[in-house]
Amino acid sequence: MAPPDTPPTAPIQLGEDGLTPEDLARPGTLGGIPMPESEPDSTFGQYLTAWAKRIRYGESGILPVVAGLIVLIIIFQVQDSVFLSAGNLTNLLVQGSVFVLLGMAEVWVLILGEIDLSVGYNAGVGAVITAILAGPPHNLPWWVAIMAGTAACATFGALWGVLVIRLRLPSFVVTLAGLLGLEGVVLYLVSTNGTGGTIRITNNVLLDITNGNLSPAAGWIVAVVAIVLFAVLTIARDLRRRRGGLVAPPMAITLVKVAFVAAATVALVLICNTNRGELITLEGVPYVVLIIAGFLVLYTFMLSRTRFGRYLYAIGGNAEAARRGGVSLGWNRLWAFTLTGFTGGAAGIIYASRLGSISNNIDGGTLVLYAVAAAVIGGASLFGGRGKMIYPVLGGLVIATIYNGMGLLGLAASYQYMVTALVLLAAVTIDALARRGRTST
Amino acid sequence: MSLTEERRATGDPGESAQQPLLSLRGIRKNFGAVQALRGVDLDIMPGKIAALVGDNGAGKSTLIKTIAGIWSPSAGELLWEGRPVTIRSPREADNLGIATVYQDLALCDNLDIVQNMFLGHEVLSRRLLDETKMEKKAKETLSDLAVTTVSSVRQLVGSLSGGQRQSVAVARAVMREARLVIMDEPTAALGVSQTAQVLDLIRRLGDRGIAVLLISHNLTDVFSVADSLAVLYLGKLVSSGSISDYDTQKAVEIITTGASGGPASQGRERTLPAD
Known part of the structure; x- marks a missing residue:
């Protein structure tokens, strides 16, 4: 019987020369090899080194988009000092909310490696149904109208899902048909229910989504509660990991992270609480900011802490592997398509709230491209398997910043489109280069 | 062991x-x-x-x-x-x-080692993913098998070498008590x-x-x-x-x-x- 020769080229051999099972079981090592960046008491410096290594591997996360956002803000502020005024920044947040929420809708299917081109007009459908039901002659309560509107959008999303999953049609074509068909639905509903191609929104709650504000005091209370919750949950998770003998980031890193989130939240509330009215007092955090934050927290939680979220990433990464692991591909994909539709509907209601009406010239085609752009600029991949809900938030802010900043400078829409195109290309290029770095190592 | x-x-x-x-x-x-x-x-x-x-x-x-x-x-x-x-x-x-480790390995490149090892068999506590428990179990299994060359079990599988990927696929089978x-x-x-x-x-x-x-x-x-x-x-x-x-x-x-x-x-x- 041939004894197992130890090849000279083998990396460190274990259990055979010198290392005992006790060595292998020692904490902080994996099979006897010390792992510097993963020892429970790893230092601040070691953590940063590990982080730098991850970035070189192409897992740059939100760094490029945050850097890009800062550059854009500096450029626009230098060109026009109104840009960083409280009034304009608050306006920018409200402007961006539609792009952000549409981007979030798109992320659900992008993770799967699918796309939903209909989400712009689906948003229109949601807005129209909500506006019709909440206005005369129906005058239903606002929440009934919103539920009906978003439910219709979720149903359309689910319908695309069924066609893609059951008939194995490409989502690009199914939702392209959806784009055309839903544009027709919007035109039909507006022409049969509106006057002059427009349905006005009269319900005050619906109008207040983007036009109403929390009182300054309420804004601070919400901010403090959010910061405390974030701090407690983050630190508790680290402690739990340490107790379990697992690697946790050093306390300093955790505190820096908490301090950063706290500073950003405080800055947001400070800006929004500044009086931005000219004739009347206008201050406070717009409700829509709170709504977007709520979607961000809920969706991030669903993606990172539930089995459903895990399966979406697995399906997007390698559907066959997921299937062999026993994951139901059909149901999980169906839910993702449904959530895309639902979230698109919510975005449509915000869109209509901001305009005070919904008309037959809503450009759902451009909206969906902005939605995809927001997700991709933020860092989501069109090839599936990669995307977080924070990405469209940042990407949507980039788009809103360009839109808003160029508007302030009095530049024509032609320039806005061209600059947005350049930013989108830059985002995709950074992503591609980062990935190349990963595969070549 | x-x-x-x-x-x-x-x-x-x-x-x-x-x-x-x-x-x-x-x-x-x-x-x-x-x-x-x-x-x-x-x-x-x-x-x-x-x-x-x-x-x-x-x-x-x-x-x-x-x-x-x-x-x-x-x-x-x-x-x-x-x-x-x-x-x-x-x-x-x-x-x-009986566990089969196929040539194409059936791993998700975009998930990390722990996520891959538990794919389809996640440990839940109160209906949510119990990452701590899963990471511990994955580490133990890899350690038992003396899989030595991965620096962190939270590394993405896409960044692993062919041998390491084999190891993860085998460790998954062992962990599930094949x-x-x-x-x-x-x-x-x-x-x-x-x-x-x-x-x-x-x-x-x-x-x-x-x-x-x-x-x-x-x-x-x-x-x-x-x-x-x-x-x-x-x-x-x-x-x-x-x-x-x-x-x-x-x-x-x-x-x-x-x-x-x-x-x-x-x-x-x-x-x-x-x-």
């Missing part, structure tokens, strides 16, 4: 005293008029590494797919620890404790040092009492890890026996010609009536 290094010292063909973990008796598989398997008898012993070799088209893949539950045999019997069983689906194979691990060409795409890693890992599976059915074209690998050898030729098992009864030259001859000059004296080989 400690590693026992003495296994090989006592390894000898005196395995007949022990009950086979899995026995194949007269397994046949027809695809229409084509006979892919023409009556295969094979015993797989617990804690032993059985190598299955054969030229392309000899029926190796058909045989492992039959064991893995991808399809059922047309005739013949499977005995699991002496009891007749039918394996109708991969899930049933899984329930028995008792028979079928490995299809585990070293085919690997470099020298990574091949050594994977071969080491295969030995450690044997040390832990897990049976391994190793399908390989690489006879050097086979001779360095296997306890027994079985040669398929055109759907028939033409030769099988303890690895010590063979040398490379003889094995090559049997693989290419089907000439059963091998240890036929061991009585493992069955000749079948011509159809």
